[in-house]
Amino acid sequence: MAKPSKKAFALRLDSAVHSAVERLAAGELRSANAQIEMLLREALEARGISVQISPKPRRGRPPAKPKDA
Known part of the structure; x- marks a missing residue:
């Protein structure tokens, strides 16, 4: 199985920032994780x-x- 190209790490956010990211992500039909990655990019x-x-x-x-015939 191929190794995923994503790097996992813990990220501590202020609760107000996290709430804002979740609202933005929901509006753009993304997960909070994908939204954070988009914002970083x-x-x-x-x-x-x-x-x-x-x-x-x-x-x-x-x-x-293919089956051997």
Whole structure:
């Protein structure tokens, strides 16, 4: 199984900031985690730092093996 390209870490936020992120995320149909990542990417881009989006992992079943005839 492929290793995920996401890095997990604990993030401590002020409760008011977390509530604001949750409201913003709900309005944009994202999770709070995805919203924080989007906000970080926007902030980095505003400072002139470009971050490429990692390729998404393939989902679903692997291709079927051909039957020997």
